[in-house]
Amino acid sequence: MKLTELFTQPDPDFGKAMTALLEHFHHSDDSQAPYQRGSFTHQLDQSCMPAIGISPRDYLARLTTLVPGASHLTSPRYMGHMTAPLPAFTAELSRLLVMLNQNPMKMESSRLLSFLEREVLAKLHRLVYREDDAFYAAHMHAKDAALGVMTSGGTIANVTALWLARNRACGDNLFALAGQGYRGAVILGSRLMHYSFDKGMDLLGLGARSVWRLDTDEHNRLSLAALEQALQQCREQKLKVLALVGVAGSTDFGSVDPLPELAAIARREQIHFHVDAAWGGPTLFSPRYQGLLTGIEHADTVTLDGHKQLLVPLGTGMLLCRQPDLMMTVKREAPYAIRATSFDQGRFTLEGTRPANALYLDAAFQMLGQQGYAQLIDANYDRARRMAALIDASPAFELMSAPVMNLLSYRCIPSHLQGQEPDVATNEEINLFNVALQKAQRAEGHSFVSRTQRAVSRYGEQPLTLLRAVLLNPLIEEADIRALLDDQVRLGSQIASQLFE
Numbered sequence: 001m002k003l004t005e006l007f008t009q010p011d012p013d014f015g016k017a018m019t020a021l022l023e024h025f026h027h028s029d030d031s032q033a034p035y036q037r038g039s040f041t042h043q044l045d046q047s048c049m050p051a052i053g054i055s056p057r058d059y060l061a062r063l064t065t066l067v068p069g070a071s072h073l074t075s076p077r078y079m080g081h082m083t084a085p086l087p088a089f090t091a092e093l094s095r096l097l098v099m100l101n102q103n104p105m106k107m108e109s110s111r112l113l114s115f116l117e118r119e120v121l122a123k124l125h126r127l128v129y130r131e132d133d134a135f136y137a138a139h140m141h142a143k144d145a146a147l148g149v150m151t152s153g154g155t156i157a158n159v160t161a162l163w164l165a166r167n168r169a170c171g172d173n174l175f176a177l178a179g180q181g182y183r184g185a186v187i188l189g190s191r192l193m194h195y196s197f198d199k200g201m202d203l204l205g206l207g208a209r210s211v212w213r214l215d216t217d218e219h220n221r222l223s224l225a226a227l228e229q230a231l232q233q234c235r236e237q238k239l240k241v242l243a244l245v246g247v248a249g250s251t252d253f254g255s256v257d258p259l260p261e262l263a264a265i266a267r268r269e270q271i272h273f274h275v276d277a278a279w280g281g282p283t284l285f286s287p288r289y290q291g292l293l294t295g296i297e298h299a300d301t302v303t304l305d306g307h308k309q310l311l312v313p314l315g316t317g318m319l320l321c322r323q324p325d326l327m328m329t330v331k332r333e334a335p336y337a338i339r340a341t342s343f344d345q346g347r348f349t350l351e352g353t354r355p356a357n358a359l360y361l362d363a364a365f366q367m368l369g370q371q372g373y374a375q376l377i378d379a380n381y382d383r384a385r386r387m388a389a390l391i392d393a394s395p396a397f398e399l400m401s402a403p404v405m406n407l408l409s410y411r412c413i414p415s416h417l418q419g420q421e422p423d424v425a426t427n428e429e430i431n432l433f434n435v436a437l438q439k440a441q442r443a444e445g446h447s448f449v450s451r452t453q454r455a456v457s458r459y460g461e462q463p464l465t466l467l468r469a470v471l472l473n474p475l476i477e478e479a480d481i482r483a484l485l486d487d488q489v490r491l492g493s494q495i496a497s498q499l500f501e
């Protein structure tokens with residue numbers, strides 16, 4: 001085959017085989033391929049590249065060995081992570097987007113799609129900040145303005161927020177803080193803050209010790225008393241607070257920090273207020289649940305993830321800025337590509353070349369509409385409440401936090417410990433039991449939840465192993481939830497007999 005044919009002659013059989021692979025994958029579960037690192041590394045142990053390429057048809061043979069080893073994230077019994085099944089139109093849309101291969105970092109390489117980013121960002125800005133038509137008409141496409149930036153995910157959005165907050169406080173020169181009488185700089189947030197904030201402060205040269213993770217209350221919300229105390233400490237130690245972080249949908253519990261109070265404190269102290277709504281942001285679509293996010297409209301910056309509850313492919317995150325000129329504090333230019341006089345988004349994005357994933361958001365906005373998102377959110381949040389009720393009603397389980405959004409944390413209690421008040425030693429036993437249970441369920445591959453380790457106020461500071469369910473898949477039915485819990489009870493009794501006898 002001539003190499004140029006690879007570019008000009010699509011193989012129709014290849015496309016059909018791809019569809020068949022996907023169909024087959026969607027109708028199976030993780031039990032097909034055992035979760036064993038040893039077998040994965042054994043299967044993929046070739047470090048030499050082939051000297052001569054094979055045909056797409058021959059490559060299919062390799063694909064059929066790789067695909068069944070992937071995670072069945074779209075199975076309605078897979079409730080463990082924040083990855084969703086995608087609307088079916090995504091398959092064709094992604095073909096279009098990938099083959100257009102646009103780069104919205106600069107206008108020259110994306111033309112109209114660069115402005116599509118701005119339009120998509122304006123729609124989400126409006127969802128969060130509710131400015132009027134005149135505001136969006138003035139700023140949406142203005143040259144030295146940005147209502148936000150697209151990122152590859154929530155992590156880069158959070159890091160970008162810290163970058164903005166740092167430059168707002170002292171430009172790109174941390175030593176300028178010394179000139180203002182400070183001896184260091186920190187950010188403040190709850191102990192449930194995402195670990196991307198540690199990465200961001202590390203990159204800014206401030207290190208993990210500059211991330212102050214403060215206590216939470218019994219509802220897993222940042223404690224205002226702890227915050228006031230930390231602010232006092234910062235004043236005494238002459239530490240500049242670069243940002244106050246509010247979490248709107250914590251990764252473990254879906255809890256929301258007291259945003260109106262945090263906004264008021266940030267305003268009083270003149271601190272950059274960032275809200276991490278990577279998970280919880282789309283709650284705003286739901287008239288029933290949007291009250292959970294009251295106060296988010298006061299945030300200077302807000303992180304959203306498209307690839308979580310907005311149901312678009314991975315690699316789609318955003319940082320929104322309340323004020324359109326904030327982004328100018330991190331403006332950078334490059335003579336060969338990103339000119340000072342240009343409209344290029346690349347002037348502010350941390351990332352350079354990026355895919356034009358705004359098209360996925362545009363398609364979902366147009367085809368689902370606000371109402372479609374509201375229905376999906378309501379159904380998922382209701383499902384979490386139903387699952388919580390099932391857990392609460394069974395002595396085999398202990399619900400570890402009341403559902404706020406659609407994340408649940410709970411644990412399984414072995415039968416000989418049911419109906420007791422666990423002490424520290426008993427909790428240790430229950431921890432071991434839940435680790436073994438989660439691994440056994442994962443290995444069996446019929447249903448799945450993830451696990452985390454957190455203290456919950458009921459048991460003081462002791463770290464507890466928690467099972468974590470994410471109710472994101474719109475196809476989850478009550479029968480799936482019951483089946484998942486039944487699997488845990490069945491596996492639990494096997495594990496208890498191994499562990500405790």
Ligand SMILES: *Cc1c(COP(=O)(O)O)cnc(C)c1O
Pocket residue numbers: 082152153154155156158194196247249250251276277278279305317
């Ligand atoms: C998922 C998540 C992040 C990180 O987002 P990525 O897209 O995984 O980089 C940050 N914060 C919260 C609250 C999240 O749920």
